[in-house]
Amino acid sequence: MFDKFVAWFHRMGSPKWFYEITGRWIPWFGAAAVIFLLVGTVWGLAFAPQDYQQGNSFRIIYIHVPAAILAQSIFFAMAIAGGIGLIWKMKVADMVARSCAPIGATMTFVALFTGAVWGKPTWGAWWVWDARLTSMLILLFLYFGVIALQSAFDSKQSAARASAILSLVGVVNIPIIKYSVEWWNTLHQPATFTLTEKPAMPVEMWLPLLVMVIGFYCFFATVLMMRTRNEILEREKRTQWVQGLLSKK
Amino acid sequence: MNPKRKKKLVLLTSMVAAVGIAVGLVLFALSENINLFYTPTQIAQGEAPVGQRIRAGGMVVDGSIKRATDSLEVQFAVTDYKHEVIVKYTGILPDLFREGQGIVTMGAMDGNGIFQASEVLAKHDENYMPPEVEEALKASGHKATAQQY
Numbered sequence: 233m234f235d236k237f238v239a240w241f242h243r244m245g246s247p248k249w250f251y252e253i254t255g256r257w258i259p260w261f262g263a264a265a266v267i268f269l270l271v272g273t274v275w276g277l278a279f280a281p282q283d284y285q286q287g288n289s290f291r292i293i294y295i296h297v298p299a300a301i302l303a304q305s306i307f308f309a310m311a312i313a314g315g316i317g318l319i320w321k322m323k324v325a326d327m328v329a330r331s332c333a334p335i336g337a338t339m340t341f342v343a344l345f346t347g348a349v350w351g352k353p354t355w356g357a358w359w360v361w362d363a364r365l366t367s368m369l370i371l372l373f374l375y376f377g378v379i380a381l382q383s384a385f386d387s388k389q390s391a392a393r394a395s396a397i398l399s400l401v402g403v404v405n406i407p408i409i410k411y412s413v414e415w416w417n418t419l420h421q422p423a424t425f426t427l428t429e430k431p432a433m434p435v436e437m438w439l440p441l442l443v444m445v446i447g448f449y450c451f452f453a454t455v456l457m458m459r460t461r462n463e464i465l466e467r468e469k470r471t472q473w474v475q476g477l478l479s480k481k
Numbered sequence: 482m483n484p485k486r487k488k489k490l491v492l493l494t495s496m497v498a499a500v501g502i503a504v505g506l507v508l509f510a511l512s513e514n515i516n517l518f519y520t521p522t523q524i525a526q527g528e529a530p531v532g533q534r535i536r537a538g539g540m541v542v543d544g545s546i547k548r549a550t551d552s553l554e555v556q557f558a559v560t561d562y563k564h565e566v567i568v569k570y571t572g573i574l575p576d577l578f579r580e581g582q583g584i585v586t587m588g589a590m591d592g593n594g595i596f597q598a599s600e601v602l603a604k605h606d607e608n609y610m611p612p613e614v615e616e617a618l619k620a621s622g623h624k625a626t627a628q629q630y
Contacts, residue, residue: 281611285577290609319489355602356575360585362517400493404501408508415508417516417538419585424607433609 245322247464248473254457261454268447276440283437292350294441298448300343303371304406306336306452310378311403314396324460326392327467329399330382331459335452337375344368355419363412364420367405374402388467518585524596525564531590537566538585538604546580559584570598577603 243249276294283290310332317325347365348358359365378395385391413422424438425431431438468474482490508515518538519529529535539559546557553572558565568586578584583606588598610618 281613283609284612284615286605293609315493318493319486354575354577354605357600357602360517360602363515397496400497401500403497404504408504415515416512417518417520419517419602419604421605421607424609432607434611434614436611437609 245324247324247468250324251461251464254461258454258457261450265447265450265454268443268450272440272444272447276444280437280440286354289350289353292346294444296343296346297441298445299339301445302448302452303336303340303343304409306332306339308406310336311399314399317392318396327460327463329396331456331463333375333378335455340372340375360419362418362420363416364418367409367412371405520561521559521564521566522561524566534589536585536587537596541580541582541584543580566596568596568598570601574601575603
Protein backbone atom coordinates (compact mmCIF):
# COMPACT_ATOMS: atom_id res chain seq x y z
CA MET A 233 0.00 0.00 0.00
CA PHE A 234 2.66 2.49 1.09
CA ASP A 235 4.92 1.43 -1.78
CA LYS A 236 2.11 2.07 -4.20
CA PHE A 237 1.60 5.54 -2.74
CA VAL A 238 5.32 6.29 -3.06
CA ALA A 239 5.28 5.10 -6.67
CA TRP A 240 2.24 7.29 -7.39
CA PHE A 241 3.91 10.24 -5.64
CA HIS A 242 7.01 9.87 -7.81
CA ARG A 243 4.98 9.58 -10.98
CA MET A 244 3.03 12.74 -10.07
CA GLY A 245 6.41 14.43 -9.87
CA SER A 246 6.89 14.04 -13.60
CA PRO A 247 5.44 17.10 -15.36
CA LYS A 248 4.58 15.09 -18.45
CA TRP A 249 2.67 12.47 -16.51
CA PHE A 250 0.92 15.10 -14.39
CA TYR A 251 -0.09 16.94 -17.56
CA GLU A 252 -1.57 13.84 -19.10
CA ILE A 253 -3.46 12.53 -16.09
CA THR A 254 -4.98 15.90 -15.14
CA GLY A 255 -6.06 16.36 -18.74
CA ARG A 256 -8.26 13.33 -18.22
CA TRP A 257 -9.51 14.48 -14.81
CA ILE A 258 -10.43 18.08 -15.64
CA PRO A 259 -13.70 17.34 -17.53
CA TRP A 260 -14.98 15.24 -14.62
CA PHE A 261 -14.13 17.76 -11.93
CA GLY A 262 -15.39 20.59 -14.13
CA ALA A 263 -18.72 18.88 -14.75
CA ALA A 264 -19.09 18.05 -11.05
CA ALA A 265 -18.34 21.68 -10.15
CA VAL A 266 -20.98 23.00 -12.56
CA ILE A 267 -23.63 20.55 -11.36
CA PHE A 268 -22.97 21.01 -7.64
CA LEU A 269 -22.74 24.81 -7.88
CA LEU A 270 -25.94 25.07 -9.95
CA VAL A 271 -27.93 22.75 -7.69
CA GLY A 272 -26.55 24.36 -4.54
CA THR A 273 -27.21 27.92 -5.71
CA VAL A 274 -30.78 27.31 -6.82
CA TRP A 275 -31.54 25.21 -3.75
CA GLY A 276 -29.92 27.61 -1.31
CA LEU A 277 -31.24 30.84 -2.79
CA ALA A 278 -34.73 29.77 -3.80
CA PHE A 279 -35.83 26.72 -1.82
CA ALA A 280 -34.09 26.72 1.55
CA PRO A 281 -36.29 28.25 4.28
CA GLN A 282 -35.69 31.75 5.62
CA ASP A 283 -33.99 32.31 8.94
CA TYR A 284 -36.28 33.33 11.81
CA GLN A 285 -34.12 36.33 12.65
CA GLN A 286 -32.27 37.41 9.55
CA GLY A 287 -34.89 36.58 6.96
CA ASN A 288 -33.41 36.25 3.50
CA SER A 289 -30.09 37.93 4.23
CA PHE A 290 -28.79 34.72 5.83
CA ARG A 291 -28.63 33.19 2.34
CA ILE A 292 -25.26 34.84 1.84
CA ILE A 293 -24.00 31.91 3.91
CA TYR A 294 -24.18 29.79 0.73
CA ILE A 295 -21.33 31.83 -0.76
CA HIS A 296 -19.61 33.15 2.33
CA VAL A 297 -19.00 29.89 4.19
CA PRO A 298 -17.71 27.83 1.22
CA ALA A 299 -15.43 30.71 0.19
CA ALA A 300 -14.05 31.01 3.71
CA ILE A 301 -13.49 27.23 3.99
CA LEU A 302 -11.75 27.18 0.62
CA ALA A 303 -9.59 30.20 1.47
CA GLN A 304 -8.15 28.26 4.41
CA SER A 305 -7.94 24.87 2.68
CA ILE A 306 -6.14 26.37 -0.30
CA PHE A 307 -3.57 28.04 1.94
CA PHE A 308 -2.97 24.73 3.62
CA ALA A 309 -2.66 22.96 0.25
CA MET A 310 -0.28 25.65 -0.95
CA ALA A 311 1.94 25.23 2.13
CA ILE A 312 1.99 21.42 1.78
CA ALA A 313 2.85 21.67 -1.91
CA GLY A 314 5.52 24.26 -1.11
CA GLY A 315 6.97 22.01 1.58
CA ILE A 316 7.09 19.05 -0.78
CA GLY A 317 8.82 21.26 -3.34
CA LEU A 318 11.38 22.34 -0.75
CA ILE A 319 12.16 18.89 0.58
CA TRP A 320 11.90 16.67 -2.49
CA LYS A 321 12.85 19.37 -5.02
CA MET A 322 9.79 18.44 -7.03
CA LYS A 323 9.09 20.95 -9.78
CA VAL A 324 5.42 19.98 -10.13
CA ALA A 325 4.83 20.68 -6.44
CA ASP A 326 6.29 24.18 -6.88
CA MET A 327 4.00 24.76 -9.82
CA VAL A 328 0.96 23.55 -7.85
CA ALA A 329 1.86 25.90 -4.99
CA ARG A 330 2.26 28.75 -7.45
CA SER A 331 -1.12 28.03 -9.01
CA CYS A 332 -2.86 27.92 -5.62
CA ALA A 333 -2.09 31.47 -4.52
CA PRO A 334 -4.33 33.58 -6.81
CA ILE A 335 -7.28 31.19 -6.35
CA GLY A 336 -6.91 31.34 -2.58
CA ALA A 337 -6.58 35.11 -2.58
CA THR A 338 -9.78 35.38 -4.61
CA MET A 339 -11.64 33.09 -2.20
CA THR A 340 -10.41 35.12 0.79
CA PHE A 341 -11.56 38.32 -0.86
CA VAL A 342 -14.98 36.82 -1.63
CA ALA A 343 -15.35 35.69 1.99
CA LEU A 344 -14.38 39.13 3.33
CA PHE A 345 -16.60 40.96 0.86
CA THR A 346 -19.72 38.83 1.38
CA GLY A 347 -19.13 39.01 5.13
CA ALA A 348 -19.06 42.79 5.01
CA VAL A 349 -22.23 42.93 2.91
CA TRP A 350 -23.95 40.65 5.42
CA GLY A 351 -22.52 42.44 8.44
CA LYS A 352 -23.99 45.81 7.54
CA PRO A 353 -27.68 44.81 7.89
CA THR A 354 -27.12 42.14 10.56
CA TRP A 355 -24.57 43.65 12.92
CA GLY A 356 -24.91 47.27 11.87
CA ALA A 357 -21.30 47.60 10.69
CA TRP A 358 -19.38 46.77 7.54
CA TRP A 359 -16.21 45.98 9.40
CA VAL A 360 -15.21 45.34 12.98
CA TRP A 361 -11.66 44.71 14.15
CA ASP A 362 -12.47 41.48 15.93
CA ALA A 363 -10.15 38.47 15.96
CA ARG A 364 -11.92 36.49 13.22
CA LEU A 365 -12.15 39.34 10.72
CA THR A 366 -8.63 40.55 11.41
CA SER A 367 -7.03 37.11 11.08
CA MET A 368 -8.90 36.63 7.81
CA LEU A 369 -7.55 39.96 6.55
CA ILE A 370 -4.05 38.79 7.52
CA LEU A 371 -4.67 35.67 5.43
CA LEU A 372 -5.43 37.89 2.44
CA PHE A 373 -2.17 39.81 3.00
CA LEU A 374 -0.27 36.53 3.32
CA TYR A 375 -1.65 35.48 -0.05
CA PHE A 376 -0.57 38.82 -1.51
CA GLY A 377 2.87 38.30 0.01
CA VAL A 378 3.17 34.84 -1.53
CA ILE A 379 2.06 36.13 -4.94
CA ALA A 380 4.50 39.05 -4.72
CA LEU A 381 7.39 36.76 -3.75
CA GLN A 382 6.58 34.43 -6.63
CA SER A 383 7.14 37.21 -9.12
CA ALA A 384 9.96 38.97 -7.28
CA PHE A 385 12.69 36.58 -8.41
CA ASP A 386 14.16 35.99 -11.84
CA SER A 387 14.88 32.39 -11.05
CA LYS A 388 11.76 30.27 -10.70
CA GLN A 389 13.57 28.10 -8.17
CA SER A 390 14.38 30.86 -5.70
CA ALA A 391 10.86 32.25 -6.16
CA ALA A 392 9.39 28.86 -5.29
CA ARG A 393 11.67 28.47 -2.28
CA ALA A 394 10.93 31.92 -0.84
CA SER A 395 7.17 31.68 -1.32
CA ALA A 396 7.10 28.13 0.10
CA ILE A 397 8.79 29.34 3.28
CA LEU A 398 6.34 32.22 3.61
CA SER A 399 3.36 29.90 3.12
CA LEU A 400 4.74 27.42 5.67
CA VAL A 401 5.16 30.20 8.21
CA GLY A 402 1.74 31.58 7.31
CA VAL A 403 0.09 28.24 8.07
CA VAL A 404 0.24 29.27 11.73
CA ASN A 405 -2.56 31.71 10.91
CA ILE A 406 -5.00 28.96 9.87
CA PRO A 407 -5.72 27.53 13.36
CA ILE A 408 -5.89 31.11 14.63
CA ILE A 409 -8.67 31.87 12.14
CA LYS A 410 -10.45 28.65 13.02
CA TYR A 411 -10.34 29.06 16.80
CA SER A 412 -10.46 32.87 16.99
CA VAL A 413 -14.18 32.74 17.76
CA GLU A 414 -13.58 30.38 20.68
CA TRP A 415 -10.42 31.84 22.20
CA TRP A 416 -11.58 35.44 22.28
CA ASN A 417 -14.77 37.46 22.47
CA THR A 418 -15.61 38.31 18.90
CA LEU A 419 -18.55 39.83 17.08
CA HIS A 420 -18.41 37.00 14.56
CA GLN A 421 -20.53 34.08 15.69
CA PRO A 422 -18.91 30.73 16.62
CA ALA A 423 -18.95 27.85 14.16
CA THR A 424 -22.35 26.45 13.27
CA PHE A 425 -20.75 23.20 12.18
CA THR A 426 -18.39 21.15 14.29
CA LEU A 427 -17.18 17.62 13.87
CA THR A 428 -18.30 16.58 17.33
CA GLU A 429 -21.78 18.08 17.62
CA LYS A 430 -24.75 18.15 15.35
CA PRO A 431 -25.10 21.37 13.38
CA ALA A 432 -26.98 24.28 14.95
CA MET A 433 -29.02 24.49 11.77
CA PRO A 434 -31.83 22.31 10.38
CA VAL A 435 -31.06 19.84 7.61
CA GLU A 436 -33.00 21.73 4.92
CA MET A 437 -30.63 24.63 5.47
CA TRP A 438 -27.29 22.87 5.73
CA LEU A 439 -27.76 20.33 2.95
CA PRO A 440 -27.61 22.97 0.17
CA LEU A 441 -24.63 24.46 2.00
CA LEU A 442 -22.87 21.09 1.88
CA VAL A 443 -23.62 20.88 -1.85
CA MET A 444 -22.10 24.33 -2.31
CA VAL A 445 -18.97 23.39 -0.34
CA ILE A 446 -18.44 20.29 -2.50
CA GLY A 447 -19.06 22.41 -5.59
CA PHE A 448 -16.46 24.95 -4.45
CA TYR A 449 -13.91 22.17 -3.86
CA CYS A 450 -14.55 20.72 -7.34
CA PHE A 451 -14.25 24.21 -8.83
CA PHE A 452 -10.95 24.73 -7.02
CA ALA A 453 -9.63 21.34 -8.21
CA THR A 454 -10.57 22.16 -11.80
CA VAL A 455 -9.02 25.63 -11.80
CA LEU A 456 -5.92 24.38 -9.96
CA MET A 457 -5.31 21.65 -12.53
CA MET A 458 -5.86 24.05 -15.42
CA ARG A 459 -3.48 26.62 -13.98
CA THR A 460 -0.84 24.01 -13.18
CA ARG A 461 -1.04 22.58 -16.71
CA ASN A 462 -0.52 26.09 -18.05
CA GLU A 463 2.46 26.51 -15.78
CA ILE A 464 3.89 23.16 -16.93
CA LEU A 465 3.61 24.08 -20.61
CA GLU A 466 5.22 27.44 -19.93
CA ARG A 467 8.17 26.03 -18.01
CA GLU A 468 8.70 22.88 -20.03
CA LYS A 469 8.28 24.53 -23.40
CA ARG A 470 11.78 23.57 -24.47
CA THR A 471 11.34 19.87 -23.73
CA GLN A 472 10.64 17.39 -26.45
CA TRP A 473 7.24 16.28 -25.29
CA VAL A 474 5.82 19.82 -25.20
CA GLN A 475 7.32 20.53 -28.62
CA GLY A 476 5.73 17.32 -29.85
CA LEU A 477 2.39 18.36 -28.33
CA LEU A 478 2.57 21.71 -30.10
CA SER A 479 3.50 20.30 -33.49
CA LYS A 480 0.58 17.87 -33.31
CA LYS A 481 -1.95 20.70 -33.24
CA MET B 482 14.06 8.97 2.41
CA ASN B 483 17.63 10.02 1.89
CA PRO B 484 19.43 11.76 4.79
CA LYS B 485 19.53 15.15 3.10
CA ARG B 486 15.77 15.23 2.58
CA LYS B 487 15.20 13.93 6.07
CA LYS B 488 17.30 16.75 7.47
CA LYS B 489 15.32 19.29 5.45
CA LEU B 490 12.03 17.80 6.59
CA VAL B 491 13.12 18.01 10.24
CA LEU B 492 14.36 21.55 9.71
CA LEU B 493 11.11 22.70 8.10
CA THR B 494 8.91 20.99 10.68
CA SER B 495 10.84 22.53 13.53
CA MET B 496 10.70 25.93 11.82
CA VAL B 497 6.91 25.76 11.57
CA ALA B 498 6.70 24.51 15.17
CA ALA B 499 8.95 27.33 16.41
CA VAL B 500 6.94 29.99 14.60
CA GLY B 501 3.77 28.41 15.94
CA ILE B 502 5.02 28.52 19.52
CA ALA B 503 6.25 32.11 19.14
CA VAL B 504 2.92 33.29 17.73
CA GLY B 505 1.08 31.30 20.38
CA LEU B 506 3.02 33.03 23.17
CA VAL B 507 2.46 36.46 21.63
CA LEU B 508 -1.27 35.82 21.31
CA PHE B 509 -1.41 34.49 24.86
CA ALA B 510 0.27 37.63 26.13
CA LEU B 511 -2.08 39.80 24.09
CA SER B 512 -5.20 37.77 24.78
CA GLU B 513 -6.80 40.50 26.92
CA ASN B 514 -6.34 43.05 24.15
CA ILE B 515 -7.61 40.83 21.38
CA ASN B 516 -11.01 40.39 23.01
CA LEU B 517 -13.42 42.58 21.11
CA PHE B 518 -15.45 43.50 24.17
CA TYR B 519 -15.63 43.37 27.96
CA THR B 520 -18.33 41.27 29.58
CA PRO B 521 -20.53 42.83 32.31
CA THR B 522 -18.68 40.68 34.87
CA GLN B 523 -15.34 42.11 33.79
CA ILE B 524 -16.79 45.62 34.07
CA ALA B 525 -18.28 44.90 37.49
CA GLN B 526 -14.94 43.57 38.72
CA GLY B 527 -13.22 46.74 37.58
CA GLU B 528 -11.18 45.12 34.80
CA ALA B 529 -12.47 47.63 32.27
CA PRO B 530 -11.03 51.16 32.42
CA VAL B 531 -13.48 53.90 33.46
CA GLY B 532 -13.77 56.92 31.15
CA GLN B 533 -11.95 55.29 28.25
CA ARG B 534 -13.65 54.15 25.08
CA ILE B 535 -14.26 50.41 25.35
CA ARG B 536 -16.69 47.87 24.01
CA ALA B 537 -19.13 46.02 26.21
CA GLY B 538 -21.01 42.92 25.14
CA GLY B 539 -23.84 40.85 26.52
CA MET B 540 -27.45 39.88 26.17
CA VAL B 541 -30.17 42.54 26.29
CA VAL B 542 -32.16 41.91 29.48
CA ASP B 543 -35.86 41.13 28.98
CA GLY B 544 -38.06 44.09 29.78
CA SER B 545 -35.17 46.47 30.36
CA ILE B 546 -35.58 48.55 27.19
CA LYS B 547 -36.85 52.07 27.87
CA ARG B 548 -37.29 54.42 24.94
CA ALA B 549 -37.67 58.18 25.21
CA THR B 550 -40.86 59.44 23.61
CA ASP B 551 -39.39 62.60 22.10
CA SER B 552 -35.96 61.45 20.92
CA LEU B 553 -33.98 58.44 19.79
CA GLU B 554 -32.59 57.96 23.26
CA VAL B 555 -32.89 54.43 24.54
CA GLN B 556 -31.77 52.77 27.73
CA PHE B 557 -31.37 49.07 28.34
CA ALA B 558 -29.39 46.59 30.40
CA VAL B 559 -26.98 43.97 29.12
CA THR B 560 -26.12 40.88 31.08
CA ASP B 561 -23.88 37.83 31.00
CA TYR B 562 -26.26 36.18 33.50
CA LYS B 563 -23.94 37.11 36.37
CA HIS B 564 -23.81 40.90 36.29
CA GLU B 565 -25.71 43.65 34.50
CA VAL B 566 -24.64 46.93 32.99
CA ILE B 567 -27.03 49.77 32.13
CA VAL B 568 -26.42 51.19 28.65
CA LYS B 569 -27.63 54.56 27.34
CA TYR B 570 -27.62 55.16 23.62
CA THR B 571 -28.97 57.75 21.20
CA GLY B 572 -29.38 56.64 17.62
CA ILE B 573 -30.77 53.98 15.35
CA LEU B 574 -30.48 50.41 16.57
CA PRO B 575 -29.67 47.52 14.19
CA ASP B 576 -32.48 45.32 12.87
CA LEU B 577 -31.57 42.41 15.10
CA PHE B 578 -31.71 44.45 18.28
CA ARG B 579 -34.34 43.12 20.68
CA GLU B 580 -34.69 41.60 24.13
CA GLY B 581 -32.57 38.51 24.61
CA GLN B 582 -30.30 39.42 21.69
CA GLY B 583 -26.54 39.44 22.05
CA ILE B 584 -25.09 42.87 21.35
CA VAL B 585 -21.73 44.60 21.38
CA THR B 586 -21.70 48.28 22.16
CA MET B 587 -18.97 50.90 21.99
CA GLY B 588 -18.73 53.71 24.49
CA ALA B 589 -17.40 54.56 27.94
CA MET B 590 -18.40 54.01 31.55
CA ASP B 591 -19.36 57.26 33.24
CA GLY B 592 -18.95 58.05 36.92
CA ASN B 593 -22.41 56.74 37.78
CA GLY B 594 -21.70 53.26 36.45
CA ILE B 595 -23.77 53.81 33.34
CA PHE B 596 -22.35 52.87 29.97
CA GLN B 597 -22.69 55.79 27.55
CA ALA B 598 -22.77 54.12 24.14
CA SER B 599 -21.96 55.70 20.80
CA GLU B 600 -22.51 52.59 18.70
CA VAL B 601 -24.59 49.44 19.12
CA LEU B 602 -23.90 46.31 17.06
CA ALA B 603 -26.05 43.21 17.10
CA LYS B 604 -24.18 39.96 17.60
CA HIS B 605 -25.58 37.04 15.75
CA ASP B 606 -25.32 33.57 17.25
CA GLU B 607 -24.54 30.34 15.45
CA ASN B 608 -28.12 29.07 15.48
CA TYR B 609 -30.22 29.21 12.37
CA MET B 610 -33.80 28.04 12.02
CA PRO B 611 -36.85 28.64 9.85
CA PRO B 612 -39.53 30.97 11.33
CA GLU B 613 -42.02 28.10 11.71
CA VAL B 614 -39.60 26.17 13.90
CA GLU B 615 -39.09 29.18 16.12
CA GLU B 616 -42.87 29.61 16.50
CA ALA B 617 -43.26 25.94 17.33
CA LEU B 618 -40.50 26.24 19.93
CA LYS B 619 -42.19 29.29 21.44
CA ALA B 620 -45.57 27.55 21.49
CA SER B 621 -44.12 24.62 23.39
CA GLY B 622 -42.65 27.01 25.94
CA HIS B 623 -39.01 26.81 24.87
CA LYS B 624 -37.03 29.85 24.01
CA ALA B 625 -34.79 29.82 21.00
CA THR B 626 -31.45 28.74 22.46
CA ALA B 627 -29.71 31.91 23.53
CA GLN B 628 -25.97 32.12 23.31
CA GLN B 629 -24.08 32.15 26.57
CA TYR B 630 -21.48 34.79 27.18
